[in-house]
Amino acid sequence: MAREPAxxxxxxxxxxxxxxxxxxLDEAERNAGFRRQVKAALAGKSGPEAIAKLIDRxxxxxxRAKSFIEWDKARAFADDLHSLTDTITSELGPAAPALAIDRLLRFIATHEQVFERVDDSSGRVQDAYYQAIAAxxxxxxxxxxxxxxxxxxxIMTALGESTHGYLADVTEAVAPHLPQDSLGRWDGDLKDAIAERQTEEAARKSDGWFYSMTSQWAKMRQILALARxxxxxxxxxxxxxxxxxQDTLAIAxxxxxxxxSAEALEWVRKPGQRTFGKVDDGLSPDRVSLEAxxxxxxxxxxAAQALRWRCFESRLSADILRDYLKQLPDFEDIEAEDRAHALALESAEPEMALQFFLDWPRLDLAAKLIAAHPxxxxxxxxxxxPKVAGLLEHDHPVVATILYRALLDNILxxxxxxxxxxxAKYLGKLTLLASEADSSRPSGxxxxxxxxxxxxxxxxxxSGFWARVGDGELKEQIARAARRPVWIKDDG
Structure with a gap:
């Protein structure tokens, strides 16, 4: 039976x-953001115009604000921005959505100025703007x-010259809900604006680098084309x-x-966008999944199956292998899966093979792979x-020991x-695993x-590490381990 909430x-x-x-009243005295929400709720009793007036202030x-927000006040500042968007959405939105959207656009338009005033490495301030866009x-x-x-x-009046990219985000949020005629006129206006701006920019090329809005407007035209x-x-x-x-995969x-399909095949095979500066070799799992x-x-x-298998051989992608097996007749998939596992175990890149066995999942084969490359x-x-070692502790203590030792050695x-x-935690894990691991450890x-x-x-x-472990505790660990048979390393 579900517990009743407190x-x-x-x-x-x-x-x-x-x-x-x-x-x-007591909470409003302590919490400035909550106090503003209460005032907005009270203003709502006088109608949406009263709420709008409060929000406008x-x-x-x-x-108007210009001062820099110090790091210790950044969280409170971000919370205040979230409170503002909450007030617009929850108090003004239901009563007058057009007025609420006007205020949300005004708020979004402040982003460039606000980002100059605060270090938003946490992303909390940016989240407030994304919240406003979604609203x-x-x-x-x-x-x-x-x-x-x-x-x-x-939207164009409030954000038409915004360089941050929120203009396209707002377009994507509202486009599915606008009349087709409105979308068509908007697209026409953007087309004209791009042509006019490109003419202006062509004359300014000798002035050095400058930011152009045309790429953002072109992206908006594509968003509108999808909506239409x-x-x-x-x-x-x-x-x-x-x-x-070019985003060749999205077009495909x-x-x-x-x-x-014929046009899709042409697009999916184009070189397209680069990943981390590298040209796609055509065997990335995303590309192969779509092309197949x-x-x-x-x-x-x-051809689709041959492509999937070629991709698996190259990338050991669990998702690609699943797609491949789904297309096989009954019983043939079992043999193919065994062949895939054998291929992964013999891979020249054990790290990639380990990720495959974790994704599949086959922890027994992951353990076999780790033991083969200690x-x-x-x-x-x-x-x-650490996560892999934790998964293998119970059934494969030797393999978990290999990983915990690698982690501890790297730290020290x-x-x-x-x-x-x-x-210190890894050393504790090694001590707990010692009995089982020592009894079945391999030569070497x-x-x-x-x-x-x-x-x-x-x-x-x-000393910082040994203090964490505790010298007395360490001696006890060694003593306990010493009471078990000591295995001599075979260097031969």
């Missing part, structure tokens, strides 16, 4: 009006036809980009969806190896003092007692 509307109503009012203050899209369906028709002009269902215009605009900037996917689906649609299932694992891979060899706490792998002794000899000055 707080609920009915329970709060039971406190009575006076008690609730006092609680609200806050927006005007935000637009604009959520409110757009509530507009009257006349209000919706006027929205493109309002005009795939040919979308493609024509994509072709105007430089080849390495749209063409496949539209049943235009296109080949299936054209009826060339044999010195391959980089203890600097702290983002994945590199004197990563900030990670000494993790190192030292036992736990010997490993501990070597640590002490190799890193006697790592």
């Amino acid at each position: 707080l609920s509307t009915d329970k709060l109503k039971g406190l009575g009006v006076e008690k609730l009012a006092q609680l609200v 806050r927006l005007s203050g935000l637009a 604009t899209g959520d409110l757009a369906p509530s507009l009257t036809p006349q209000e919706a028709d006027a929205l493109p002009e309002k 269902g005009d795939l040919d215009l979308l493609i024509a605009l994509e072709l105007k980009k430089k080849p390495h900037m 996917a749209r063409l496949l969806e539209a049943g235009r 689906r296109i080949l299936d649609a054209t009826g060339d299932k044999q 010195h391959r694992w980089d203890g600097g891979d702290w983002h994945i190896l 060899d590199r004197a990563r003092s900030k990670a000494y706490g993790h190192g 792998m030292v036992d736990h007692a010997t490993y501990l002794a070597k640590l002490k000899t190799a890193h006697p000055r790592k």
Whole structure:
């Protein structure tokens, strides 16, 4: 039976009006953001214009502010921005969506000025703007036809020269909710604006570098083309980009969806965008997955399967292998899966094979792979190896030991003092695994007692680490390990 929540509307109503009012008043005294929300709710009793007036004062203050926000006040500042968008959305939005969207656009237009005033490395301030953009899209369906028709002009007035990119984001949020005629006029206005601006910029080329809005406006035209269902215009605009900037996979996917498989095949095979500065070799799993689906649609299932297998051989992608196996007749998939596993175990890139076995998942084969390459694992891979070791502790203690030792050795060899706490934890794990690991360890792998002794000899000055472990505790660990048979490393 589900537990009843400690707080609920009915329970709060039971406190009575006076008690609730006092609680609200007390919290409003402590919390400036909450106080503003309460004031907006009270203003709402006088109608949407009163709420809008209250919001306008806050927006005007935000637009006028120039001082830099110190790091210790950045979180409170971001919370205040979120509170402002919440007020616009929850208090003004239901009563007057057009007025709410006007205020959201005013708020979004402050982003460039605000980002100059605050260090937003946490992303909280930017999240407030994305929240406002999403709210604009959520409110757009509530507009009257006349209000919706006027929205493109309002967006261009507020954000038409914004260099940050939010203009395209707002367009994407509202475009699905606007009348087709409005979208067509908006696209025409953008087309004219691009042509005019390009003429102006051609005359300014000798002035040095400057930011051009035309790329952002062109992106908006593609968003509008999608909303209008005009795939040919979308493609024509994509072709105007430089080849390495074209999103070939997105166009191919749209063409496949539209049943235009032959054209989709041409697009998916174009070089297209680069990944981290490298040209795609045609075997990236995303590209292959799409191209294989296109080949299936054209009826060339044999070529599709050959492509999937070639990609798996190159990238050991679990998703690609699943697609490949789904297309095989019954019982043939079992043999193919075994062949794939054998290929991964023999891979020249064990790290990639390990990720495959984790994704499949086959922890037993992951353990076999790790054991086959005991010195391959980089203890600097702290983002994945501790998780893998944890998964293997119960059934594969020797393999878990290999990984925990790699992690601990990396920390101590590199004197990563900030990670000494993790190192102490890994040593504790090794101690717990010692009994089972020592009894089944392979030739060439030292036992736990010997490993501990070597640590002490190799890193006697790592006092920060030994303090974490506790010298007395370490001696007890060595003593406990020493009471078990000591295995002599076979160097031969």
